Amino acid sequence: MSDRRVPVLIVGAGVGGLATSALLAKHRIPSLLVEKRREVFIYPKARNLSFRTLEVLRGLGVGDEVRAVAAGVSSMVVKPTLNSTDQRQALDVDALFSGMAELSPEPAAQYCPQSKLEPILLAHARKLGSEVRYGTELLSFEQHDSGVTAVLRYDSNDLETVRADFLVAADGVHGPVRQMLGLTTSGYGPLPIYVVFVYFRAPWRTFVPDLGDGDAVQVENPSVQGIFVSVSDDRGMFITTYYPDKGETVTQFTPQRCSEMIRTAVGEDIDIEILQVAPWQPCEQVADQFRCGRVFLVGDSAHTMPPFKGGGANTAIQSAHNLAWKMAAVIDGAAEPALLDTFHTERHPVGSFSARQSLTGPTLKMLGLDREGPGLPADEEAPMFNLLIGYRYRSTAVVAADEPITADPNALLLVDGLRGQPGTRLPHAWLRRDDHRVSTLDLVGHGFTVLTGDAGAKWCASAAVAADTLGVPVSAHSIGVDGDVADVDGQWAATTGLTPEAALLIRPDDVVGWRVDTLPKDPDRQLCQALSAILART
Numbered sequence: 001m002s003d004r005r006v007p008v009l010i011v012g013a014g015v016g017g018l019a020t021s022a023l024l025a026k027h028r029i030p031s032l033l034v035e036k037r038r039e040v041f042i043y044p045k046a047r048n049l050s051f052r053t054l055e056v057l058r059g060l061g062v063g064d065e066v067r068a069v070a071a072g073v074s075s076m077v078v079k080p081t082l083n084s085t086d087q088r089q090a091l092d093v094d095a096l097f098s099g100m101a102e103l104s105p106e107p108a109a110q111y112c113p114q115s116k117l118e119p120i121l122l123a124h125a126r127k128l129g130s131e132v133r134y135g136t137e138l139l140s141f142e143q144h145d146s147g148v149t150a151v152l153r154y155d156s157n158d159l160e161t162v163r164a165d166f167l168v169a170a171d172g173v174h175g176p177v178r179q180m181l182g183l184t185t186s187g188y189g190p191l192p193i194y195v196v197f198v199y200f201r202a203p204w205r206t207f208v209p210d211l212g213d214g215d216a217v218q219v220e221n222p223s224v225q226g227i228f229v230s231v232s233d234d235r236g237m238f239i240t241t242y243y244p245d246k247g248e249t250v251t252q253f254t255p256q257r258c259s260e261m262i263r264t265a266v267g268e269d270i271d272i273e274i275l276q277v278a279p280w281q282p283c284e285q286v287a288d289q290f291r292c293g294r295v296f297l298v299g300d301s302a303h304t305m306p307p308f309k310g311g312g313a314n315t316a317i318q319s320a321h322n323l324a325w326k327m328a329a330v331i332d333g334a335a336e337p338a339l340l341d342t343f344h345t346e347r348h349p350v351g352s353f354s355a356r357q358s359l360t361g362p363t364l365k366m367l368g369l370d371r372e373g374p375g376l377p378a379d380e381e382a383p384m385f386n387l388l389i390g391y392r393y394r395s396t397a398v399v400a401a402d403e404p405i406t407a408d409p410n411a412l413l414l415v416d417g418l419r420g421q422p423g424t425r426l427p428h429a430w431l432r433r434d435d436h437r438v439s440t441l442d443l444v445g446h447g448f449t450v451l452t453g454d455a456g457a458k459w460c461a462s463a464a465v466a467a468d469t470l471g472v473p474v475s476a477h478s479i480g481v482d483g484d485v486a487d488v489d490g491q492w493a494a495t496t497g498l499t500p501e502a503a504l505l506i507r508p509d510d511v512v513g514w515r516v517d518t519l520p521k522d523p524d525r526q527l528c529q530a531l532s533a534i535l536a537r538t
Helices: 015-026 051-060 063-067 115-126 175-179 255-266 312-329 339-357 364-366 383-388 457-469 489-498 523-536
Strands: 001-010 033-034 049-050 076-079 109-111 130-136 136-143 147-153 160-170 186-191 194-201 216-220 225-230 235-241 273-280 284-285 295-297 429-432 436-439 448-452 474-480 502-507 514-515
Touching: 001 015, 001 312, 015 033, 015 051, 015 115, 015 312, 033 136, 033 160, 049 051, 049 115, 049 194, 051 063, 051 076, 051 312, 063 115, 115 130, 136 175, 160 175, 160 312, 175 339, 186 339, 194 255, 255 273, 312 339, 339 383, 436 523, 448 457, 457 474, 457 523, 502 523, 514 523
Parallel strands: 001 033, 001 160, 033 130, 076 216, 160 295, 448 474
Antiparallel strands: 049 109, 136 147, 147 160, 186 284, 194 235, 194 273, 216 225, 225 235, 429 436, 448 502, 502 514
């Protein structure tokens, strides 16, 4: 049995695991990612990415590749049969994201399914030096004071011992790591909604020649109800439901029955090859702890949610974004290990909130399934803004003098807007730098960033002092009329309410870590204290 050491071992190469690998590599931390599957996922699930996820991918350097996948968000029409000329729009996507266009440099949402995103993240992670191995299974692991020791088995049945500082479990809702740790979960669990995915090959696209990549067709007639989704070329996916309380089972979906069902949905007798039939149940389940010693849960391993608001993959990638810079800072010695406690503190409320909010959604009613699950009381359903970005972290990695007192300190703190409050995502504003239009988010590098105004020269100098004193990268920009970045239309000042001498300290994950509205007598000391607090060095 061979033996090797890596800083981080990642188990599971879905979008959460691949994003973690690529984001760690961005921070120059090598990792080994292992996946039991032999290849990337080939079917188009987790179809649309939110603007916050697109921002993370933009910062990672793969934004252009993601945008090249499609021109916008996927849409769906409703028809009695596929060959019918009668159709209506199933869902007003623009209404879902109304008022969000000004919040981000990215579109409110974009189609980029897991089958397209995984290869993009895989290639980028490998380009940055990460190692990704498919056909590799985690057999066991144990934790000790200095790290994690794991045993891997390859397709060849060869075994390897891997020693790592940390292990990231991105192995899905049924993955072994959380079970091996004995971590408990909360939530509704499997919903009483029973879905079948029928993957097939047929000339079905000839009946919908204008169907764009990512678009879907919902068929509704007395004989069959379901949704057609394109996979690639003549391969398609037909999604339908069954009802166990009526005596229906997934075993009844034989190739013959599936072919007949699809022909009825198409409206014509065509040749069909059934490739695979896969049952599925949506689930709301959140691990009670996202950290156990040196093991961290990301993606469905941490939080599994129904797809009715498209939160699963988006939440996974954003959690990876939160974890990667913290793990890199600890491995590099820039932060104390206590910084890693804030991963659970910050992301568990987000995961729990997103999972519960996903118990309902416009697609659930559209599919006629709104009476099948537990639903969500109308007064508990939050606006999409809060689900996507309208919340505030509360942890020791955020220095906030104005932190509000709430009845439940572990609940997610929602906000009605982004104005540069500590713990919120840095507000987006379009600026001008060297004759180029840039977003405030484009000013954030792989380290910390100080953003100040025209009268903030001392803050820029303090950033250099802090970087030298603490040994961490700290860049600085002055935004205003005379700054190195121009606030051309005053959008930045109006949004944040910052005076020319005020400053924001931005963490590597685009989150405001500290805000100061007046210039103190000793900005060098104040900035160093804020950075030290965030990095758990005090």
